[in-house]
Amino acid sequence: MKLAALFSGGKDSTYAMYKAQQYGHKISVLISVVSQNPESYMFHTPNIHLTELQAQAIEIPLLTWISKGEKERELQDLKAAMYTAKEQYGIEGVVTGAVESIYQASRVQRICHELDLWCFNPLWLKDQKKLLQELLENKFEVIIGGVFAPPLDGEWLGRKLDTEAVKELIRLEEEFHINPAGEGGEIETFVTDAPFFRKKIEIKKATKNFKGKSGTYDIEGAGLVEK
Amino acid sequence: MILIISTCEEKLSELEFVKPIEDIVEKDVEKDFTTKHYSQLTKSDAIKADKLIICGNALKDTQYLGGIEKFSFLKDFEKPVLGICAGMQIIAKIYGSEFVEKTEIGIEYINISDKDVLFDNERASVYQFHKRVVKPSSDFKILAKSDTGTVHAIKHKTKTFYGVLFHPESRHKEIIENFLKI
CATH class of the missing domain: 3.40.50.620 (HUPs)
Structure with a gap:
């Protein structure tokens, strides 16, 4: 279809x-x-x-x-x-x-x-931890583009969602009841590469803007590179 | 063993309408399950199961309407059955109920006149999306209706067959858990 x-x-x-x-x-x-x-x-x-x-x-x-x-x-x-x-x-x-x-x-x-x-809606009601693990298994490259709930702080902005970051998000879920995949709006993400991308995205310039309890990773320069 | 029956025309829809049901059943450690598409279903599959759950499908799905005779084994079936949305329509149709074309999408309040074993409260907000509703035959008792008069839950008068028109997997998972406890 x-x-x-x-x-x-x-x-x-x-x-x-x-x-x-x-x-x-x-x-x-x-x-x-x-x-x-x-x-x-x-x-x-x-x-x-x-x-x-x-x-x-x-x-x-x-x-x-x-x-x-x-x-x-x-x-x-x-x-x-x-x-x-x-x-x-x-x-x-x-x-x-x-x-x-x-x-x-x-x-x-x-x-x-x-x-x-x-x-x-193929992700409907999908277990959030499983979703993050599947992204890793399928070699999606994802960065954190925004954080909107404590204890997620400016350090998370621009961070790549790798095995270590996923582990930490799952730990934060247990401790602070944060949805690890950000479905409650705690996190916004940006995909730089996925299995069906013909080229990948390289971020050349970005600014972390964190104020109070939330922040965004504002990408100001990016381009395509061969995979 | 719980037999989960897919009514989806498109395999991709099963991630939305069947997988969440499997996840709920899987959390119940005592229950194992198997999933089958209705087109592959045989009476012996149903006989081997302890309970059946007939899942819903996409709003644009109509294929199951042409395959309702696959469920005619329900006429002499005695084990518990839960039909969700299209699943409720199928159970109702097998026992002579009629459909009325009516599209409703979104959150709706329902009033529960008989909690039976499924419901914990007398009023609930549920997630609904359907293009046809059921006018139940005299074989069924109505358990719940919405504020707009739509029949949202029925039970067969002599069998443990339940039908819910809304989607309890999205909101009110406890209804499926309560069914699994029967």
């Missing part, structure tokens, strides 16, 4: 897309909704502007939709993007990286229903 991937550039949407490919589906287009509202419930992600570079690395076209991020209006923006994907690329469904958020998942389900599209 030809699918569009709802793509934020983070680990969940990238891994969901990988799963869809493994099950024989073709990702024809990526859809990124860029919200101008930093408080957006649906779409806010640091480094969302780099989905264009990721799309080049994957070699799949990207549809970027700018949304003002007004609460229900941004859903209309997502619907417009999905409608365009259907018209231009003939997609029959979408794949999302939703894990636990019924708020997000039910809204995407509704839009899919309105546009007569299949909706796939």
Whole structure:
């Protein structure tokens, strides 16, 4: 089936897309909704502007939709993007990286229903520790692009999610009840390489911005390199 | 042994509608399980199992509607069965219930008139998404309805067959755990 991937550039949407490919589906287009509202419930992600570079690395076209991020209006923006994907690329469904958020998942389900599209959520209710381990096993290269809950501090910004970091996140879960994969919004991630990337992303310049209890790793320069 | 039955047309949907059920059953150390797609199902598979769980599927899934006769063994089956969403529709249809086209998506409140063994509370917010609802035949007792009047949980009057239209694997896992305790 030809699918569009709802793509934020983070680990969940990238891994969901990988799963869809493994099950024989073709990702024809990526859809990124860029919200101008930093408080957006649906779409806010640091480094969302780099989905264009990721799309080049994957070699799949990207549809970027700018949304003002007004609460229900941004859903209309997502619907417009999905409608365009259907018209231009003939997609029959979408794949999302939703894990636990019924708020997000039910809204995407509704839009899919309105546009007569299949909706796939292959990570739905997936065990978070297992998700992190599978990312490692499948050689995904992921960095932390944002932290939004103590005791995660500025030291985590830009850190690669390797075996050691995953172990530490699991320990923090036990001690502080932090969701180790960040599904509660504790962590945002950015994927620099995955098995289906034709090229990988090299970060050339970035700034850590940590204030109070949260921070972002703002990538200011990045390019593609051969794998 | 618990037999988990997939009703998904697309294999990818099983990660969303079958895997979470397997994870819940797997946590119960005394229970082992096996999973089968309904198209491969035989009566002897069901007879070997202690309980059956018939899973839901994607909103756009319609293939199972053409395969409901695969479940006709339920007419003379006596062990506990739990049907979720499409699974509830299948159980209801085998016993002469009707479907009514009605699309509902999102969180909904249900009022539980009979907790039976499944429910812990008299009111619950549940996650629903379906395109058709069940008008149960006289073989069933209604256990729960939503504020909009949709029948959300039924039980067969003489068998331990349960159907829930919402998705307890997403919200209210205890309903599946309660079923496993029967």
